[in-house]
Amino acid sequence: MLIGYVRVSKADGSQTTDLQRDALIAAGVDPEQIYEDKASGKKDDRPHLSACLKALRSGDTLIVWKLDRLGRDLRHLVNIVHDLTDRGVGLKVLTGQGAAIDTTTASGKLVFGIFAALAEFERELISERTKAGLASARARGRKGGRPYKMTPAKVRLAAASMGQRGTNVGDLCVELGVTRQTLYRHVSPTGELREAGHKVLTQRR
Known part of the structure; x- marks a missing residue:
């Protein structure tokens, strides 16, 4: 089964999901199987995305218009797709920078593997920078960590x-x-x- 997910950032009516819905329907998604959120992609609380991910079953394919409609960032996206893959669910992106991603095909899996490698590289860079920053701060007599909430x-x-x-x-x-x-x-x-x-x-x- 093909299941779609669409999202716009604003819920004030200034943005619509019509373009995304039309693209998903043209790709073969039943309009009744399209989940929609009106919220910023950076928010953790996207109830219809959660419902969509829960509804997917082995053999299904999740279809999104663009990659940025799904994940908050690259790492979040990689985690979602790894979870879907483990459950036997595919992901297909219709347009934009991630249009080559279709984890139901060998070439699509290869492209996503590159994305996953980049996410891992990004994590390592952040970790190295954090350690270097803390070491530099300690050398100057300052302790790392979060600032105190109480001043x-x-x-x-x-x-x-x-x-x-x-x-x-x-x-x-x-x-x-x-x-x-x-x-x-x-x-x-x-x-x-x-x-x-x-x-x-x-x-x-």
């Missing part, structure tokens, strides 16, 4: 506020832009600094 100013405000009766913890969390868990990890309910709070106040800038 010194936020910790001081949290300690002062938690030490006062009548403080609404929920409102305080909204004001600070942190979760209750983060707040209590840094400051006790009575306003005393905890280890994480002391660490923020003494961290190097």
Whole structure:
């Protein structure tokens, strides 16, 4: 069975899927077997894509108009196609840069193999750059990793506020832009600094 997926980035009516639908129907997809999302390709939450992928069965072929309609990025696309391949499902791209991809054919599989190799190469480059960046930062006396959500100013405000009766913890969390868990990890309910709070106040800038 041929199953199609179409997507436009905006849901305000300024974009339509008509061109994509017409191309899929011309390729033999039953209009009733076309799934549609109106959301940015960078979003994880695309309910109809999830439904489409779940509906595919061994022997089916997923057809998309262009490659960028399906994956958030190359790695996401590679993961999707690897999963489909493991399930015996093919992928065919009708136009654009990925038009040579048709995993139901030997030549199409070869093209996708090149895409997969490029994605792996990209992962390795990112990993190498990250390690090099952390090593360079350590050599300059800086530690890598994500910045603290709690700044010194936020910790001081949290300690002062938690030490006062009548403080609404929920409102305080909204004001600070942190979760209750983060707040209590840094400051006790009575306003005393905890280890994480002391660490923020003494961290190097």
